[in-house]
Amino acid sequence: MSDVKKEWPLWEVFVRSKAGLDHKHCGSLHAADPQMAIQLARDVYTRRQEGTSVWVVRSDQIVASDPADKAAYFDPMADKVYRHPTFYELPKSLDHM
Amino acid sequence: MYTQAMDTMGKDRDDAPKAVRSADELARQQAFDARIDAGDFIEAKDWMPEHYRKTLVRQISQHAHSEIVGMLPEGNWITRAPTLKRKAILLAKVQDEAGHGLYLYAAAETLGTSRDQLVEALHSGKAKYSSIFNYPTLTWADMGVIGWLVDGAAIMNQVPLCRCSYAPYARAMVRICREESFHQRQGFEALLTMMTHGSEAQKAMVQDAVDRWWWPSLMMFGPPDNESPNSEQSMRWGIKRISNDDLRQKFIDATVEQSKILGVTMPDPELRWNEERQHYDFGAIDWKEFWQVVGGDGPCNRERLAARVKAWDDGAWVRDAALAHAAKSELKEAA
Numbered sequence: 001m002s003d004v005k006k007e008w009p010l011w012e013v014f015v016r017s018k019a020g021l022d023h024k025h026c027g028s029l030h031a032a033d034p035q036m037a038i039q040l041a042r043d044v045y046t047r048r049q050e051g052t053s054v055w056v057v058r059s060d061q062i063v064a065s066d067p068a069d070k071a072a073y074f075d076p077m078a079d080k081v082y083r084h085p086t087f088y089e090l091p092k093s094l095d096h097m
Numbered sequence: 098m099y100t101q102a103m104d105t106m107g108k109d110r111d112d113a114p115k116a117v118r119s120a121d122e123l124a125r126q127q128a129f130d131a132r133i134d135a136g137d138f139i140e141a142k143d144w145m146p147e148h149y150r151k152t153l154v155r156q157i158s159q160h161a162h163s164e165i166v167g168m169l170p171e172g173n174w175i176t177r178a179p180t181l182k183r184k185a186i187l188l189a190k191v192q193d194e195a196g197h198g199l200y201l202y203a204a205a206e207t208l209g210t211s212r213d214q215l216v217e218a219l220h221s222g223k224a225k226y227s228s229i230f231n232y233p234t235l236t237w238a239d240m241g242v243i244g245w246l247v248d249g250a251a252i253m254n255q256v257p258l259c260r261c262s263y264a265p266y267a268r269a270m271v272r273i274c275r276e277e278s279f280h281q282r283q284g285f286e287a288l289l290t291m292m293t294h295g296s297e298a299q300k301a302m303v304q305d306a307v308d309r310w311w312w313p314s315l316m317m318f319g320p321p322d323n324e325s326p327n328s329e330q331s332m333r334w335g336i337k338r339i340s341n342d343d344l345r346q347k348f349i350d351a352t353v354e355q356s357k358i359l360g361v362t363m364p365d366p367e368l369r370w371n372e373e374r375q376h377y378d379f380g381a382i383d384w385k386e387f388w389q390v391v392g393g394d395g396p397c398n399r400e401r402l403a404a405r406v407k408a409w410d411d412g413a414w415v416r417d418a419a420l421a422h423a424a425k426s427e428l429k430e431a432a
Binding site: 006008010026029030033044047048064067068 | 144212268416422423
């Protein structure tokens, strides 16, 4: 078995495809330090001008919700249709409110 | 560049799905099967059967290794490309293969296997890679034919993988397929240039390359369906979507038409259109050769693996130095 501690740490890569849009997760890579992670992210994930800005975050720094809690976390919103504008029926004359 | 039907590796003893043990596990297994049936994507942190995980690690890592080893036959021609334009194209293509390898290693790592373990499995010979890269690239025409036929076969194999049930793999495949199309087109265009404007010797060189790569390309789709024991399970799990033989037939039907535009012939006297089947009939594939190459005795197996091991070993001090530098910088920052 190899010594995992000798591996370069894992980073998650987020790319903003163009000005005005969100950064979006696009994959991960190994790099020794932040600067190298940014450079490698450029080479690995934006070879065809896919981005105008890159974020990298150490994977072990990301906190995520547990898939097992999916129902408990997200299902309570399922019956709250009144949070959507389409729930409210208004007179035709107000169609564009 | 491409994954070889993983059934080729399905010969491990401990490969059979384990019997389900507890009622709890049975319930999870059923819930998992239901998600697959509903066309759900499985994410890294979701529960999955051990055999599903194992099958994916094997297939994705084998796919990643293929991309990385696949850089070698083409890298062989970068310094000898006939023009600056062709050199820039070939460099970009080989760089893409490196990128594809990295996307795939990252996908495999989401299943809980470290990068070092994956690389070690390749270097020890435990993990396989596509048999196609164990053939030598003898002439410049090989660069064109690899793009046209080898990448063409790869694309045909990879497009269905974009709908693979394991989401990190599917996402990597979407990215790869988007980039791969240029690989095939540049190859065909390079060949077309030679066939249209080239000398007789250059045209003969193209035909010779087609003759050498045709059969190995057909083998890229893996063994025939009736000899692919793992295929059924992979189909069930949505890891595999179309059978080896169906993909192979699709590839033949497409490329034989393309060969007419190019003005070359495939080295198969039994190749002919079957009006009734609406497909091309083709001659018998030499599966003995296939298994020999997969088993380690192809023309370039030792050379390829040795090149990878050497690159890894020679780069060890760089990897260590980068880590040492990072540790030092961190200390400095903390001080």
